[in-house]
Amino acid sequence: MTASNPGINRRDVLHIAAASGAASLVASQVDAASDGKDRPLEIVDTNVSLFHWPFRRLPLDVTEKLVKKLRSLGVTQAWAGSFEGILHRDMATVNQRLVRECRQSPELVPIGSVNPLLPDWENDLQRCFQQHDMPAVRLHPNYHGYPLTDPRFARLLQIATAAGRFVQVATLMEDTRTQNPLVRVADVDLGLLVDQVKRVRGARVQVLNWRPRSPLLEKLAAVPGIYFDVARVDSTDGVPQLMSKVPAGQVLFGSHAPFLVPEAALIRTHESGQLDLESMQQLLASNARRFLGKGKP
Amino acid sequence: MKAGATYLGLPDAEQLSSYRIWDSYFTPSHSNPGADGSSRLIAEVERALPAIRKSRFEKACYFPHVGIGTTTDAALEKKLRANPDLVLKPLQRWPKLLLGMIQLNANDVKTSLDALNRWLRDGPMRGVYFTGSGPGAVACSHRNMIPLVERIASLGGVIMQHTWFKTGGKTGPEQSTPAELAQLAAKFPEQEFLCAHAGGEWQKGIRAVREQENILVETSGFDATAGFIEMAVREVGAKRIVFGSHLPSRSLGTELGKVVGAEISEADKRLILGQNYRRLLKVEAS
Numbered sequence: 001m002t003a004s005n006p007g008i009n010r011r012d013v014l015h016i017a018a019a020s021g022a023a024s025l026v027a028s029q030v031d032a033a034s035d036g037k038d039r040p041l042e043i044v045d046t047n048v049s050l051f052h053w054p055f056r057r058l059p060l061d062v063t064e065k066l067v068k069k070l071r072s073l074g075v076t077q078a079w080a081g082s083f084e085g086i087l088h089r090d091m092a093t094v095n096q097r098l099v100r101e102c103r104q105s106p107e108l109v110p111i112g113s114v115n116p117l118l119p120d121w122e123n124d125l126q127r128c129f130q131q132h133d134m135p136a137v138r139l140h141p142n143y144h145g146y147p148l149t150d151p152r153f154a155r156l157l158q159i160a161t162a163a164g165r166f167v168q169v170a171t172l173m174e175d176t177r178t179q180n181p182l183v184r185v186a187d188v189d190l191g192l193l194v195d196q197v198k199r200v201r202g203a204r205v206q207v208l209n210w211r212p213r214s215p216l217l218e219k220l221a222a223v224p225g226i227y228f229d230v231a232r233v234d235s236t237d238g239v240p241q242l243m244s245k246v247p248a249g250q251v252l253f254g255s256h257a258p259f260l261v262p263e264a265a266l267i268r269t270h271e272s273g274q275l276d277l278e279s280m281q282q283l284l285a286s287n288a289r290r291f292l293g294k295g296k297p
Numbered sequence: 298m299k300a301g302a303t304y305l306g307l308p309d310a311e312q313l314s315s316y317r318i319w320d321s322y323f324t325p326s327h328s329n330p331g332a333d334g335s336s337r338l339i340a341e342v343e344r345a346l347p348a349i350r351k352s353r354f355e356k357a358c359y360f361p362h363v364g365i366g367t368t369t370d371a372a373l374e375k376k377l378r379a380n381p382d383l384v385l386k387p388l389q390r391w392p393k394l395l396l397g398m399i400q401l402n403a404n405d406v407k408t409s410l411d412a413l414n415r416w417l418r419d420g421p422m423r424g425v426y427f428t429g430s431g432p433g434a435v436a437c438s439h440r441n442m443i444p445l446v447e448r449i450a451s452l453g454g455v456i457m458q459h460t461w462f463k464t465g466g467k468t469g470p471e472q473s474t475p476a477e478l479a480q481l482a483a484k485f486p487e488q489e490f491l492c493a494h495a496g497g498e499w500q501k502g503i504r505a506v507r508e509q510e511n512i513l514v515e516t517s518g519f520d521a522t523a524g525f526i527e528m529a530v531r532e533v534g535a536k537r538i539v540f541g542s543h544l545p546s547r548s549l550g551t552e553l554g555k556v557v558g559a560e561i562s563e564a565d566k567r568l569i570l571g572q573n574y575r576r577l578l579k580v581e582a583s
Binding site: 177178259 | 303304305306307344345347348351352461463464465497498500519520521522523524527544545546547548549550551553554555557558559560
C-alpha cells in the first residue's frame with residue numbers, strides 16, 4: 001500500500017510511475033497540482049466491490065482489471081466490499097474469498113459483509129475483526145431486509161465500535177427504477193440512522209451511495225459519527241455543495257466501482273473548479289486516512 | 298488516435314478538444330426558465346460553464362419553453378407568448394455555444410404546429426423535445442404525435458423523445474418507453490429520432506430500439522452504470538449513439554464519464570461525443 005510521502009519529489013514520482021507504467025498519468029497530475037507541493041494527489045477510494053454483480057457482468061468485475069484501472073486513475077488504496085455479500089448467506093466464505101482476493105493487490109483493503117438477520121451473525125462479525133483484522137464491515141440493510149431501528153443493527157454497531165472498527169451502510173446499490181423486477185428493494189431509510197449512531201458513543205458509520213437531500217442531510221451531518229461518500233453525489237457542483245454542508249473531514253471519496261464507471265466520481269470532484277487543492281486532497285485521501293486511523297485502540 | 302494522459306479521470310485538454318464534443322442534452326432550468334422568462338435559465342447555464350469549458354464542449358443543445366403550455370406557470374406562458382425575444386436571450390448571450398430545440402406541447406397540436414412554423418421553419422431552433430412530464434407530455438404512442446412528427450419531418454427537424462423503462466412500469470400515462478418510440482419511428486422511416494436516456498434501464502432500452510435503425514440512443518439521465526456504452530456500441534453500433542450531458546442537474550463526471558471510461562475505440566468515442574450529432578444536424582457529412 002502506498003502511503004502519502006511528504007518528502008517525495010517530482011523525479012521520484014515519475015521514477016515510481018515509470019516502473020508501474022503510469023508515467024503519463026502521474027506526470028499530468030504533478031503538473032496539474034503545480035502549486036509548489038510538487039506531488040500528485042493521493043486517492044483513496046472508500047467504496048469499491050469485488051466479484052460479480054448478481055444481475056449482469058460488468059467490464060471491471062475481474063479484480064485484476066479493476067485494480068489496473070484504479071491504478072491508472074491514481075488510486076493508491078481501495079476499500080473493497082464483496083458483491084457476494086448482497087445475496088449470499090454463507091458469509092464466512094464470502095469474506096474468506098474477499099480476503100484472499102485482496103491479498104493479491106496491496107491497494108485493496110477488505111471490508112467484510114455481515115447480515116445481522118442470519119443466525120449467529122455475531123460469529124461472522126468477529127471473524128471479520130479478529131481473524132481477518134478488517135477495519136470495517138459493509139451492510140446492505142435493504143437487501144437483507146431490516147430497518148436501521150432493528151435492535152440487531154444497534155448491537156452490531158456497539159460491537160464494531162467497541163472493537164474500534166467502523167460500519168459502512170450501503171444506502172442502495174442500484175437505482176430503484178432499474179432494478180430487476182423480481183429483486184426490488186427500496187433505498188435504506190437513513191432518517192433512522194441519526195438516533196442509532198447517537199446512542200453508541202464513538203460509533204462511526206459511513207453512508208455509501210446516497211444522493212444527499214435536505215433536510216435529511218443536515219440531520220445526518222449534525223451527528224459527528226456519520227460520514228459520507230460521493231459515489232452518487234450528482235449535479236455539476238454537488239460534491240463541493242456537500243462538503244460545504246458537512247463538517248470538515250466527514251466526506252470521503254468513493255466511486256462505487258465497478259458498478260459505476262470509476263471516472264465518474266473522480267471527475268465530479270473537480271469539474272466545477274470550486275474546491276482548492278487542499279480541499280481536494282482532504283476529500284480524495286486525507287479524510288479517509290484519518291477516518292481509517294481513528295478507531296483502533 | 299491514441300488516448301493521452303488523464304487528470305482525475307478526465308482526459309487532457311488536447312484529447313478533449315480532439316473529441317469535438319457536441320452535447321445533445323443540456324438541461325439548464327429544464328422545467329422553468331424563471332418567472333421573467335430567462336434569468337433562472339441563464340444562471341443555470343453559468344453554473345454549468347466551468348464543466349463545459351473544462352471539457353471543451355463545442356456546442357450544447359438546450360430545450361426552451363416557447364409559451365405553448367409546456368410549463369405549469371400561467372404567467373410565464375403568457376409572458377413568453379407576448380415577448381418571444383425572451384426565448385432568444387440565452388442564444389444571444391452564448392451564440393457560439395448554444396443551439397436550441399423547442400419543447401412541444403403534444404396535448405395542443407394546433408398551437409404546437411404554429412410554434413413549429415415560428416421556431417423551426419423560420420429558425421433559429423433546430424428541432425424539438427418531447428418531454429416525459431408536465432402539461433405538454435403525452436406518451437409518444439398517442440395519436441397527437443402523428444401530425445407533429447409529419448410536420449417536423451417536413452421541416453428537417455431533429456426529434457428528442459424522453460424515454461424510460463421503469464421497473465414496475467410507468468408512473469404516469471404521459472411517459473414514454475423506448476418500445477413506444479420504436480413503434481412511432483417505424484411509421485416514419487425517413488425521420489431520425491433520439492431516444493433520450495436510452496430508456497434509463499438501458500439493457501431493455503437498447504434491445505427495444507435495436508432493430509429500428511432510424512433511432513439513435515442518447516446517453517444521459519441515469520447513473521454512470523458500467524457497461525452501458527459497451528453494450529450500445531455492440532448492439533446498435535457507435536454511429537447510433539449520441540452524447541448528452543444533462544448539465545447542470547447531473548454532471549460531467551456522470552455523463553462524460555460513461556463515454557471516456559468505456560472500453561471502446563477512440564474513433565467510436567469521437568462518433569458518440571459529437572460526430573453523430575453533427576451529422577443529424579446536417580452540419581457534417583456522415
